[in-house]
Amino acid sequence: MIKEIRENRETAAEVCRKAYADTQALQPKLNAVITFIDPEEQLANLPAEGLLRGVPVAVKDNCCTKGILTTAGSAILRDFVPPYDSTIVENLKKEGAVMICKTSMDELAMGGANTTAFTGPVHNPWDENRIPGGSSGGSVALVAAGVVPMAIGSDTGDSIRKPAAWCGVIGVKPTYGLISRYGCVPYASSLDTLGVITRSVEDACIALQAVAGRDSRDMTSADVEIPDYLASLNSDMHGKKLAVLGNVMDGLLNDNVRKVFNGIVEKLKERGAQVDVVYFDQKIMRAVLPAYYAIANAEASSNNADLDGMRFGVREPGETTEDIMMNTRTKNFNKMIRRRFTIGAFALDGENQEKIFRKAKKVRRLICEEINGCLEEYDAILAPTDGDIAPRFDDPGADPLSDYNLVTGGHLDLENFNGSPSMSVPMGFDQGCPLGISISAKPFDEITMFNVAKAVEEITGLKGLTAEVK
Amino acid sequence: MEYKATIGIEIHCELKTKSGMFSGAPNEFGLEANAGTCAIDLAMPGTLPELNEEGVRKAIQACTAFHLTLDPLVRFDRKNYFYSDLAKGFQITQQFHPLGRDGYLMIDTPEGKKKVRINRIHMEEDTAKQFHMNDKTLMDFNRSGVPLIEIVSEPDMTTGQEAEAYVEALRQTLYYIGASDAKMEEGSMRCDVNISLAPAGADHLGTKNEIKNINSISNVGKAIDFEIARQKAIYEAGGTIEQETRRFDDKINETVLMRKKEGIVDYKYFPEPNIPPIRLSAEWIKDIQDNMPELPDEKRVRYAEEYGLSSHDIGILIANKEMAEFFEKTMTLSENAKGVCNWLLSDISGWLNKNGQAVDSSALTPEHLAAFIGLIDEGRISSKQAKELLDDLMTGKDPVQAAKDRGLEQVSDAGAIEAIVAQVLDANPQAIADFAAGKNKAVGFLVGQVMKASAGKANPAIVNGLIQEMLKKRIS
Known part of the structure; x- marks a missing residue:
């Protein structure tokens, strides 16, 4: 889709205007947008060439946009207009993309349902009574609804991949360091990864190539050449060694998910791939989610300390600066955020740091050893992205300490821990709602990940899958 | 009773770099308030630190000058606390792995040279400057993010004089190597003193007190001298020293109480996730060390x-x-x-x-x-x-x-002077007679006369020589 829009130069403006109008029309149903951006000025100033020339895109609201409101879904930043562009937005502009909106997200990217943005919940385009997943729910919903061919999201634990699975789109979390984080309102610096959301593997290749690359302003940015992923795309599975994560499969409660997944695995074998079920240490797997929360909340509590109402954040009155900070943060963060900051600060506190934060980092190292060891032997690791379809808004949630929740629902954190590229591709349906398959590869081996994804896409025939919003 | 003071000093010193420790904002003293800051130093959401190579270079120079052992794996940590002058809500510093450890400095004392050991030097960033008005506080973020090194001494000093010598020697060296302007009056070098006093010969140290915000080298000595006298007086009155943070008030030349010891502040230090550990190459370090001023x-x-x-x-x-x-x-x-x-x-x-x-x-x-x-x-x-x-x-x-x-140039031309000498001798036969009688005073008189006649321009040494010579001729 991206290629067609880019190449039909005379219709690009029309496509962008339509995307803008369609997105506005969908707003009452999906509530996926925080700020609309009129495309006309961008259309008048398109670069002569660019991988995304004339392509309408939706950008998650944690990416700073010069002169355009950037709230990260939080009331505390509801009047923050950055004086600078994030690097990813600079790259979008350089490649000729036309930003039509800033999308809704869980407050400060902390959440998995997209119900905590200060602008209210986002609805799943497949079923308005279901969550889209978060925190990149707004971006994913718009791509799923077919109004834009691509969107930008961010993924700290699963925030691109899980909503992508639940909304039936492709969600790519590339290798940590491949896309600069400069200008992205942080959640947890050592895990935060920007990524792309599309409806075809080809588009994902183009989109990633357009926004990735070394940036001196982000010291964790990798100094690697960005290949032409699209030109490298090859769905031949002969000689490929694929691992299915047994721990995730064992925790499944929905048999249809297992059936759909195994059906794809069989087809991959037919196409020449060797597929083995592998197991990681279950004790470590059960520790993934707790370790993730300890590390992510700790980093988040520090990263967001600038939002104190002194320079940033809508300031609440108080007698002393301490009161102002306390009132501002109490009033303008939702309860979940306050809880996470409290837990994060608790984990870093001198008395607790050894037994919580540093222990979590040790667990992280152990997990990385497991996954890196597996990736030495296998080209890619496969698992259902999640154990089920998107939950309803009123779903009480799974037992938090069950394998289903900790392992089957929490395995996507693995790739945030070791930095591996990982993506979710639509694999089928259950009760009329989409399911995803996750594919991970060695760090910086996006090409292999895309190749397996392409094979899956050919097997399912779900390229370009679009929800019809009722 | 005799008492012994144990003194350690912490110095914060701004590095002389073109830009911030982690940003491109200019590092310049005296700019208009908030004209020298940038998105990073204002902690705009989403900004990230970018380590200043020049800052690391200057810090390495400082470590080298004071004989510290360098850690070639540069790592940074976060010090977390909420304060209005701290834009990010945390300071990037080197808590766990300082750039340099275990150095020393030689100082001059009345008893001769003395070695003061330096425990560590680490890199960090400065905070914004606050100006407290009546009911307002004005903020200047120019200083936010300015590169700093903190130099922590061992408690090796015992008098105000030694402490002064230590700070002066540090200042001089940092200034000479070009690492810092090291101007205490402009705040580019700031000094905190830790001091404890105990009866001489005691096997334990006294209670530690900290004196902050000392703004000149001479005040370092004055503050310590005052503090020693104050604590001594408390001991001698049978009192006990409480752990306090004090500051030196240079208007009254006394230290005054800022706050009593509170519970230890927990800064929740943890490794800075936005700056991966950086391995400094041995060649780069050697190049800096070989080219030390x-x-x-x-x-x-x-x-x-x-x-x-x-x-x-x-x-x-x-x-x-x-x-x-x-x-x-x-x-x-x-x-x-x-x-x-x-x-x-x-x-x-x-x-x-x-x-x-x-x-x-x-x-x-x-x-x-x-x-x-x-x-x-x-x-x-x-x-x-x-x-x-x-x-x-x-x-x-x-x-x-x-x-x-100005017509000042001395006449050193022997011929010209000789003519004046001849005139003077002709006019003073008595002086010649005196000389002949062995009164050497006569020479001085004659020199004066020649100088007078030459309006002070004649070279006195040549005049003197010529007079002796010509007198001898005349009386022989």
């Missing part, structure tokens, strides 16, 4: 060997880097180190002080100073005449020309 101590030795100056003169000369540099430049053009040094340290320094100027920015040039000393050494002007030329010299005039213009 000459240290003050090295200069001291060289000045004694090369120029034969007294250690007193060397001390004064080196205390002022610009003066020392000016001296060295002049010495490429002059042979008379003592003369150059004396003039620089006495009349020229006096003139500069009186006129509020610094030697490197005044109109005086090394060429002119060398020529000026040459005029004196060659006997072309007397030292008295030289003083008359000082204003000209200091306002940029060529001293040779100025001496001519």
